[in-house]
Amino acid sequence: EEYSEVARHYRIKETVGSGGFAKVKRAVHLPTGEIVAIKIMDKAALGSDLPRVKTEIEAMKNLHHHHICRLYQVIETSRKIFMILEYCSGGELFDYIVQRDRLSEGESRTFFRQIVSAVAYMHNLGYAHRDLKPENLLIDDEQNLKLIDFGLCAKPKGGMSDHLYTCCGSPAYAAPELIAGKSYMGSEADLWSMGVLLYALLNGFLPFDDDNIGMLYRKIKAGKYDTPDWLSPDSLILLKQLLQVDPKRRITVDKLLNHSWITNDIGVPVEWHSKHQMSVLDEDVVTEMSVHRKVSRETMKAELEKWNYDYLTAAYFLLLKKKTSGRPVRLQILY
């Protein structure tokens, strides 16, 4: 009975991953036929972390970006919370790198530009991610990266100014100031993690690694890492600017947007503004939905503009995704 509401609009398939409090399953959105990811959380198991899930859901309602995984719908029952999310058919960037040993500088640049775009967007909206790592970067069916936050690291509403104390994220990607237990700025810690990410893209292994957590922390605080001979001088310069132990000397994401390594052979700075227009509803999608629901366009527009993240919001976003992917903007008759 907990799944009855979800089962009305979705056919649930296999599990694609599970972490702490959540299990993620692949599913089909029946009215459009589109594939989605459903993150299932048990409220009892969440316990005192339940407010962080609510914070994350509110954050996702504000984060609309082509390189951030999209939230389509939220279903809450007495015991569970279901987040209907964008499905990325290419899986984790982590597996992509492992399969290829390491990426070329060109491919690393393509991916890193997308990460810079997503992080610049978040930082400019006052959010820090705090758990940037290849497991939280997924690849969609057009080889684009989508940033997710699987570990339930809620974002501070206070934005970048307030210093964060709760430790979060995975040690190998964590900034020195974060593991030193000092107060730290989320945005600065994110830039360090981006340095670890870029190093992993270019080398296929981590800059700081050790099975012993104490040794790992010592290596991170020392900030010394190997520089294999395949790294170009420009790559070494950028890595040095990101993996600065002193957060005040570390490069900021705004400086990254037109950094010479980032623009190298393209000459164009990274565009971080969102391509998603939330204020203007797509006319074709509104038409299909109003006809399908047998209501006037005005009524349908008024309903959609509430952004309830209910089955109407999901149908809207998934029809829009079909349209931008060149598939017919059609809702199937369910009954």
Ligand SMILES: COc1cccc(Nc2ncc(-c3ccc(C(=O)NCC(=O)Nc4ccccc4)cc3)c(OCC3CCNCC3)n2)c1
């Ligand atoms: C093809 O084989 C494969 C193989 C593997 C995966 C896939 N696809 C596939 N698509 C979609 C997902 C997904 C999307 C979003 C969220 C989420 O939790 N969003 C919340 C969120 O993003 N907040 C947020 C974002 C930015 C800022 C602030 C808050 C959770 C899961 C997925 O998960 C699988 C897990 C497995 C463990 N490592 C992480 C991914 N997997 C496909």
